[in-house]
Amino acid sequence: MIVVTGATGNVGRSLVQALAAAGERVTAVSRGASQVPQGVSHRQADLGEPESLKPVLDGADALFLLVAGEDPRGIVEAAGAGGVGRVVLLSSQGAGTRPEVYRHPLAFEDAVQRSGLDWTILRPGGFDSNAFAWAETVRSRRTAAAPFGDVGLPFIDPADIAEVAAVVLRDGGHAGRTYELTGPASITPRRRAQAIGEALGAPVRFVEQSREEARAQMLQFMPEPMVEGTLAILGEPTPAEQRVSPHVEQILGRPPRTFAEWAARNIAAFR
Numbered sequence: 225m226i227v228v229t230g231a232t233g234n235v236g237r238s239l240v241q242a243l244a245a246a247g248e249r250v251t252a253v254s255r256g257a258s259q260v261p262q263g264v265s266h267r268q269a270d271l272g273e274p275e276s277l278k279p280v281l282d283g284a285d286a287l288f289l290l291v292a293g294e295d296p297r298g299i300v301e302a303a304g305a306g307g308v309g310r311v312v313l314l315s316s317q318g319a320g321t322r323p324e325v326y327r328h329p330l331a332f333e334d335a336v337q338r339s340g341l342d343w344t345i346l347r348p349g350g351f352d353s354n355a356f357a358w359a360e361t362v363r364s365r366r367t368a369a370a371p372f373g374d375v376g377l378p379f380i381d382p383a384d385i386a387e388v389a390a391v392v393l394r395d396g397g398h399a400g401r402t403y404e405l406t407g408p409a410s411i412t413p414r415r416r417a418q419a420i421g422e423a424l425g426a427p428v429r430f431v432e433q434s435r436e437e438a439r440a441q442m443l444q445f446m447p448e449p450m451v452e453g454t455l456a457i458l459g460e461p462t463p464a465e466q467r468v469s470p471h472v473e474q475i476l477g478r479p480p481r482t483f484a485e486w487a488a489r490n491i492a493a494f495r
């Protein structure tokens with residue numbers, strides 16, 4: 225049985241579907257109540273309270289772990305005690321490129337690496353689904369605002385992260401590996417807004433925000449060091465952050481999906 229935390233999120237939802245479609249027994253975990261595909265069981269538990277995970281992890285073979293809560297060691301100990309043999313951690317590219325900012329995912333990486341379990345770490349860059357932040361203004365005004373309109377990054381479709389995770393959770397041969405996951409090419413915010421317009425069949429106007437405007441908006445839902453780190457990645461990415469990684473294609477045997485494919489699949493949110 226495979227336990228998927230973050231099961232109602234952009235990555236987790238696709239992962240639960242992929243594992244269930246492959247015939248795996250899946251337990252989907254989130255804090256809130258949720259609908260899950262037929263045959264999948266859903267359990268409410270909080271990664272911030274590792275005790276709440278114990279009954280869920282008891283008898284599980286593998287765990288897909290999200291970075292949430294402040295006690296990664298407590299989580300991996302609960303996994304080991306429950307009999308879990310393999311853990312796949314959804315970390316972040318920033319853990320490698322900006323370790324001084326991404327301390328939280330690094331603490332989770334450290335805990336899984338010391339856990340004694342077979343571990344694999346996934347380090348994705350920015351998600352295509354971050355464009356859901358534009359859904360309301362695209363619906364109401366056909367506009368999309370972001371800073372650094374002409375700086376490109378190889379954003380990734382969360383469905384590709386989920387497919388990679390499904391392979392790594394099911395197959396041996398990935399223990400002790402850290403995979404960087406990116407999309408197929410760099411794409412700028414301006415071009416992403418245009419791609420949503422093309423999927424919509426109506427132009428979307430890109431509005432370039434100043435760094436300060438973007439900073440003020442991000443501070444509403446992110447802690448300050450994370451806001452600075454995110455702005456630095458979006459505005460002054462390092463060569464490592466701009467690089468297209470071969471890992472999705474190596475693992476899935478096909479190139480990663482484009483942003484245009486993500487937009488077409490999710491266009492209902494922007495209508």
Ligand SMILES: NC(=O)c1ccc[n+]([C@@H]2O[C@H](COP(=O)([O-])OP(=O)(O)OC[C@H]3O[C@@H](n4cnc5c(N)ncnc54)[C@H](OP(=O)(O)O)[C@@H]3O)[C@@H](O)[C@H]2O)c1
Pocket residue numbers: 229230231232233234235236253254255256257269270271272290291292293314315316317348349350351353354382
């Ligand atoms: N967005 C990016 O660009 C990006 C880039 C690199 C890495 N990441 C990492 O990827 C992760 C997943 O992204 P996503 O887009 O799939 O997330 P998401 O759509 O925001 O979903 C988060 C999921 O985790 C669950 N959850 C949150 N806190 C929890 C907790 N304390 N205990 C148990 N479940 C919890 C949520 O359900 P409930 O709220 O009901 O619990 C939901 O199922 C992020 O958290 C981040 O660490 C994101």
